[in-house]
Amino acid sequence: GLSAAPVDAQEIRAVMHSGIRVLDPVITTAHITRNHGYMIYDTLLGMDENLKPQPQMASWEVSDDGLTYTFTLRDGLKWHDGAPVTAKDVVASLKRWGQKDGGAQMMFKSVDSLEATDDKTAVLKLKEPFNYVLELMAKPSGLPTFIMPERVANTPAGETITDYTGSGPFKFVEAEYEPGVKAVYEKNEDYVPRDEPPSWTSGGKVVNVDKVTWVTMPDVQTAVNAVNGGEIDYLEQVPFDLLPILQSNPELTVEVVSPLGYQTMGRLNWLNPPFDNVKIRQAAMLALGQQPILAALVGNPEYMDECGSMYGCGTPFATDAGDEMIMDGPQPEKAKALLDEAGYDGTPILLMQPTDVAALTAQPVVAAQQLREAGFTVDMQPMDWQTLVTRRASQAPVSEGGWNMFFTNWIIPEVWSPINNPMLNGGGKEAAWFGWPDDPKLDELRTEFAQATDEAEQKRIAAEIQKHAYEVVNYIPVGEYKIPSAISTKLTDMVKMPVPVFWNVKKAE
Amino acid sequence: MLAYIIRRILASIPVMIVVALFVFLLLRLTPGDPAAIIAGDMATPAQLEQIRQNLGLNEPLVTQFITWSGQLLSGDFGRSLISKTPVLTLIHQRLEPTLSLAIVTMLFTLLLSIPMGVVAAWRHGTLTDSAIMAISVLGFSIPVFVTGYILIQIFAIDMRVFPIQGFRSIFDGFWPFFERIVLPALTLATIYIALIARMTRAAMLDVLGEDYIRTARAKGLSERIVLFRHALRNAAVPILTVVGTGFALMISGVVVTESVFNLPGLGRLTVDAILARDYPVIQALILLTSGIYVVINLLIDISYAFMDPRIRY
């Protein structure tokens, strides 16, 4: 704009999907903290656009028995304070990661030892075969393997780190950090990128700008106005309904950066009536239909997809096994019949509606109507996300602060395999994710999947898991959507992937 | 007067302690788990438990309260549970935008509302009166965000005279500061202009019929002096009250305006902290606000005595 902030030409001002408040990428799975991690840390391995692990900080070798992994650090790796990165740092970081990441926890059950043999080499020995070591270390979501200095990595896993020294392509400017307002990253001049071209999180991370500032804008309308007026360069998530405002602006590109979007889903509580009855759970699934929910949430057909695959559509394990219950919906008549059969007594469904998270407000509202049309009694309770998060952890009966149903969203990489997918755990009250399905059969299938080595076999088991999960109504996927970003035309060569990163991108004067 | 001030401030100390205790309990009674916000969606109960342990949230309430008050007494407000930033730093970062907004808003408000109210009372019952009152009523019945968006659309997007959002410190120069604070201050001022103009009018109407106004006119004083010196001064007490309480309210932050104009102020900090159950931050903020209220109310009370010599405490 005419009188817009005198933006430093080499500064990218970005509005991310949320403000960054937790700065420890290991203690939290929050995406914004992960993105922050990619700015200032380097990962041990990277993942390319074909979802294949690639060397990043280290290259690896696997012994023939598949039980020993040797990681060798490449040259030129230095912490932001100038000290060299050593294998000890790597070992400490992986151990902390291992306490937190779901997949890594599973992996560490099979780990015999993890040691630094010299400054550059770390060796991981397994007790038994585990086929996902490299994938886990390369995966861009959940908790990636951000490598921190040993002194930082020694922070107990339940405690937040306060030392933000990394070895990544950007340095965190702590003095300018204002939680809830902005976070500033400056180019790490000492970073030595790999030589390969960038592909997802692998390859060379060449930084072409001096500074990246993440601005927190609590009002989306303002953010849209700001990007439209040129006051910011990048808006990670444009609200669908406001797209028309930006699409006509020639100085902006509005496009979906990540090829994989979000899965939105509903979860039922297996502990409380009426959803302790599988028939009533099935009735609920029949009552719901993806299209109206997506319509209310997204509205724009270009960015929404009905999808019955619990692993997300377009992913290696995607399948339509057992999905007709939801894909043919809403089917209120069938649901009613099933309810009658199950003897549903009109127990109200306590449906939690978060009101302060825009991406989660619409689903319960539409679902409530669909459930009511099928004969359910629904008590939809609005609440803030924090209250919801606390309440969903309650295993108590509804009358004592428990619940029956809520909705949430996942990015596809979080659900794309039976191992990652947090919901596909039948461990009941102790181990399963909120809703606590007690489903030994599911756990058996999952173990079977982890041990399968053949790709076709894996796909088969994955399909079987999904079919089973649909039958017992583990959870209800209600569709997929992708969120477009608005990018100033001054920015070129942005890496397109599920994680928004600021290497490689160039900003025109 | 000094004795009075000291007495007032001393009297506030027990109140602040009670407020602190009340807020402390209120927060712990409110569901919400800072550990859950830190850990994110996929955390297992064990992991949450571990974080809670670390944050000291598992201690008995009494212990937590004692720890916190102990820290307070040694001048330590603690750190944010979420971002680990010292609470004082957080507040310090947010104070300037809030103060700036409050002061500029009040300036706009006072400059416009008092004359509006005075003229409306003076022209009581005429079209001018009705027009001024209708405009000001609109001021407080239009949602702030609507006023904000409209001003942004007109002045920032269509006319491009001011930036759309953001804040610059006044120490970066007056114009960069002013061009960003104008629209939010105007937005907020619409509410206060409405309230204070109406309050001024009501108070003035009560005064304008008094005999001393007749005396002032008999003295051949200009209407301006009659209205602003004689009438307004007598009408000042309720006006000062709403100015004072309004200002106090703004100092504690006004979320919507701050959000719409992306001002990093205390209002946003408060709401963020509340939504994240960031206990130390909320507690400190409320202590701070109640302290500010004590001071502002003290100033208002002193100004009463200044405006109306008959008032004694």
Add this chain to the structure above:
Amino acid sequence: MTGQETNDRKGDVLVVENLVVETGGRRPAPILNGVSLRVAPGETVCLVGESGSGKSVTSLATMGLLPKGALAVSSGRILVEGEDVVSASPSRLRQLRATRMSMIFQEPMTALNPVLTIERQLEEVLSAHSQMSGAERRSRIRDILSLVRLPDVERMCRSYPHQLSGGQRQRVMIAMALVLEPKLLIADEPTTALDVTTQKEILKLVADIQKRLGTSVLFITHDMGVVADIADRVYVMRHGNIVEDGPIGDILKDPKRDYTRNLLTAVPALHPREARARISNEVVLSTTELGMTYGASSLFRKRAGTVAAKDVNLTLTRGRTLGVVGESGSGKSTVARCVMRLIDPTEGSIRLRNQEIAGLSRRALRPARKRIQMIFQDPNRSLNPRLTVGDSITEGPINYGASPDAARTRAKELLELVGLPADAIDRHPHQFSGGQRQRIAIARALAMEPDVLVADEAVSALDVSVQAQVLDLLDDIQARLGVALLFITHDLRVAAQICDDVVVMQHGRIVEYGPTAEVLGHPREAYTRELIEAAPGRHWDFPNFRPLPTPSGGPVDGATL
């Protein structure tokens, strides 16, 4: 009767012709029915007449200050130096005020701005209408304040109106009107709250200015003594009409109208009456060493207090009247307010019927309240402007158990007794004249049927005939119910006629105390003598329409006879 003179006296400073003023609203009622009067340059014209006859309205109309919406000029002309005020633009009116004409309002308490200091209120007149420098203004203010005989000028300057006595406020008003030395001065009962010595000084001051600048004065008063002393010509008003007018000599010696004659015969004699027989020795009220010091320190500054009363010992017995006379600002109202326990005395004791009340709490005092009542010096502000007259009067009796209906019936009776129509009960205080309000205040106090009645300048705003009527009423009640009266007044004639005993106060202390005949007839103290000598109209025997041989020899200064 005045119409004939129209047009033959060009050059008059003020000409009012056939002025008709009506109330606003949909059914206008006339207040003035065609009043005509004129004031020549340098002339002093007195406007006398019944309370509520429209004197104040006439003067307000002249200043263009009729309450908007409530009263309005419906026909007639008002010319000030030939310029029509009725049709003048607001800005022109503003110019005329203060420079050509200025006014002293009847009720100084409400006429002064409560939140501005006296100095400020005077200063702005000067800064609005003169080119004086700040220092000049300051010294001018101090001059004029001492000219109106205000003591302790520095304290007056920084005081707020509520910190002054009634008479002091009145003098401030006078100073305000005189400071610019206007061509036409309209004085609406400017000396009602002044003791006679001060009054004399003030009248002299006005006469000086008149002599020096040829100022014309339209002087509204009830005090026939003052009229006799200062007037060149007199207009007599009644019911919104001028009933008689003429040079002072003619009016006093040979009044044509019955009303005027009645007015003059009602003027009480200065000679004290004999004390009445005691009906009882029961002491109903006594004070010992009563003292009151006002704390002058504000929130902003600390200052030594004002000693308003010191060592005041009074005894009031059943059925008697104790008069309190004395200098304005000598602490009379302060003593009254202490006795009422409206303020807490700083020292001494007050006994009401053997009950010590100086230290009682508000709650404990409540039963005692019924027995002692007060008529406030400033009736205007002591009546809640938002309540109807009836509500104000019945409030007390209802507090002590009277049924609302009974109280209301009684209130109507009382209103009639004090000479107001019973329908006044549903009107609001601002719709009355000063004297009418004073009568409402009297009715309110009487409604309580107290044992002790403290009357602070209770009849000062009443014309002599109404005054006589009210005094008779008091006398009657006293005789019937044995009410003891503490009667504060400046009017020595009144004091002489109704008091059994008299206290003379000066500088917060009692200087003389004894039976009326003693004190007023044979004063011992110099101050008392001074007072008596300063009484206006001493040389005139009003009821007999002839002059008196002056005891001190020679006519009093300022008299125009």
Add this chain to the structure above:
Amino acid sequence: MADETTTAATGPGAKPVVRRNLLPRIDLASLKFAPTLAAIILGLIVLAAVFAPLIAPYDPIKMDPMARLGAASFAHPFGTDGYGRDVLSRTLYGAQTSLIVGLGAAFVAVLVGLPLGLLSGFFRVLDAVLMRVMDGLMAIPAILLAIAIVALVGSSLWTVLVAITIPEIPRVVRLVRSVVLSAREEPYVEAAIAVGSSLPKIMWRHLTPNTIAPLIVQATYVCASAILTEAILSFLGAGIGTETPSWGNIMSEGRLYFQLKPGLIFWPGLFLSLCILSINILGDTARDVMDPKLGKKRKA
């Protein structure tokens, strides 16, 4: 207030000409245009609220996501919202909630604030204590209070009302107190003490009327701001859910579509503004009627 004509001159001896109506007659010609219109508008809004179920064309929560954000049409005169619900019906039903919240908050704030303000303005000792408590109360954010109350007793109209009203009370108290502080020094208060009026009576008869004019202003402000605060609370999950429409939550849901579908904010906003404007005009009229000095001034 009796609208009487004054007698002409009323002297002691005179038989005054009394022209006074015995009963205050309502003279249609004297009714001003504005207050009448205001009363009609407010009346209509209240009727719309009460009879919403009869006049609203649709169920306010009946949605049709496929027809979301519809433009104004014959079927949906105000268009449809983000869920495809009929905005007209929601606005009509919303009047119920919003009027309860707005008028309720104003009423309760005055009901509690007035006596507290009177007491604290009158008693110096009480003042010292009470005002400190108010300072403390003022500092607690409505949002926190709302979240806490909602969490403890569940979200409903009443919890929202409580959460919105509590922080308003101290402001009303301060306002009333400030007026009382000057008014208690008036001689007529002394006079009332002198005739033995009890404190409650002094407060009610002599002090309260002075507070009316500022209170009316403050109360209309509280009314408007309560309706709007409710919207903010809704957004934060501490308000009334979207299944109970209110002008506040219609507008806050419509906030995102401000540029594209201004009707979502315009219609409820228009109702709100009209409502507040009417309340204001009526308040002003009430004030004028109660002012004895203006009582006569009312022109036909």
